[in-house]
Amino acid sequence: QKEVEQNSGPLSVPEGAIASLNCTYSDRVSQSFFWYRQYSGKSPELIMSIYSNGDKEDGRFTAQLNKASQYVSLLIRDSQPSDSATYLCAVLPFNQAGTALIFGKGTTLSVSS
Amino acid sequence: GAVVSQHPSRVICKSGTSVKIECRSLDFQATTMFWYRQFPKKSLMLMATSNEGSKATYEQGVEKDKFLINHASLTLSTLTVTSAHPEDSSFYICSARNTAPPNEQFFGPGTRLTVL
Numbered sequence: 737q738k739e740v741e742q743n744s745g746p747l748s749v750p751e752g753a754i755a756s757l758n759c760t761y762s763d764r765v766s767q768s769f770f771w772y773r774q775y776s777g778k779s780p781e782l783i784m785s786i787y788s789n790g791d792k793e794d795g796r797f798t799a800q801l802n803k804a805s806q807y808v809s810l811l812i813r814d815s816q817p818s819d820s821a822t823y824l825c826a827v828l829p830f831n832q833a834g835t836a837l838i839f840g841k842g843t844t845l846s847v848s849s
Numbered sequence: 850g851a852v853v854s855q856h857p858s859r860v861i862c863k864s865g866t867s868v869k870i871e872c873r874s875l876d877f878q879a880t881t882m883f884w885y886r887q888f889p890k891k892s893l894m895l896m897a898t899s900n901e902g903s904k905a906t907y908e909q910g911v912e913k914d915k916f917l918i919n920h921a922s923l924t925l926s927t928l929t930v931t932s933a934h935p936e937d938s939s940f941y942i943c944s945a946r947n948t949a950p951p952n953e954q955f956f957g958p959g960t961r962l963t964v965l
Contacts (some may be wrong), residue, residue, distance in 0.1 A: 768952070779942045779959040780893070785951060824893075828952075833880050834900050837954060841892050 740827050742840035751849045755812040759825030760838055762806070768828035769801055769832040770837065771810045774820045784810060815847045851877045853945050855957030862933055863965055868926045870960045872943030878923040879945035883954075884916070887940045899926045921950070932963045 739762040749755045755832045757771075768787050772780035781793060784799040784806065786792045798811040808827075812819055822842040852875040862868055872882060884896045897918050899905045905918035915937075926945075930937055942959040946952055953954040 772956075777940075779956040782953060782955055784933070785953055787951065826954075833896055834906065836883060836895055836898055839893055 738766075738827075738829055738838050740825055740840040742823075742825050742843045744841055745844040747843055748846045748848065749815050751815060751817060751847055753829050755814050755815045755819065755845055755847070757810040757812075757823050757843050757845065758771075759775075759808045759810075760806055761808070761825075761827045761838070763827070763829050764803075764806060765816040766806075766827045766829050767782050769799070769808045770826040770828070771797075771808075772826060773819075773821045774824060774842065780824055798801060812845075815845075817847050817849045818830075820845055820847045850949060850957045851875075851945075851953070853943065853955045855943050855960055857864075857960060858958060859961045859963075860893040861963045861965065864934050867952045868930045868933055868962060870930075870941055870943070871950055872945065872957050874924045874947075874955075877945070878948045879926075880923060880948045881946045882920055883943075883944040883946075884918060884928050884943040885942045885944065887942060887959075889940075893942070896928075911944040913947070930962065933962070935964045938962055939962045 741760045771784040774780040786799040786801045796813045800809045822841045825840040826837040854873045882899045885893045897905045897907045899920040907913045920926040943957045946954040
């Protein structure tokens with residue numbers, strides 16, 4: 737069974753620090769990887785997608801992918817209290833219409849001011 | 850980013866009535882849309898996968914006759930909760946996958962259903 741694992745947290749960091757969120761996946765042939773942010777009572781919001789090994793940066797966010805280790809991470813630089821949310825790692829096992837994303841259970845991030 | 854709309858955002862209904870939720874991809878085409886349900890402080894639960902022009906694929910344990918899904922066009926999918934009961938009260942969220950590469954998937958804002 738394909739699985740995506742995340743530490744549920746809470747991960748607590750002070751304002752201005754770097755928050756590091758980690759995710760591992762079981763299906764070695766997975767091709768596409770996503771990070772979603774979900775605020776309490778709201779729907780998930782796509783913040784990063786990554787498809788190739790290495791780093792991908794977008795503003796304060798950096799996604800890192802290591803397919804050999806089956807590992808995806810999200811770094812949030814200069815963390816702000818508004819970053820406090822649950823971060824969901826999602827994996828698309830193969831790119832075929834109708835294939836559902838496999839989600840981790842999410843990591844709760846708390847940024848204190 | 851791409852926009853997915855969902856209506857209504859909130860609905861309160863009496864037990865036994867049917868509720869229809871619409872999900873639209875506003876600025877992209879979506880061959881595939883997904884319907885999720887989420888209870889408070891719980892993980893997203895995939896209910897069904899909807900492919901344009903074909904029957905939806907339901908996850909194990911989800912009653913297809915209770916949760917009717919129609920994906921009539923590349924931008925519209927609907928979920929109808931038939932004969933709703935209090936245990937159907939939940940946060941229903943649709944999601945649409947962009948047909949164009951890189952095939953990212955975007956979520957609607959969700960519909961909070963309360964069945965009295």
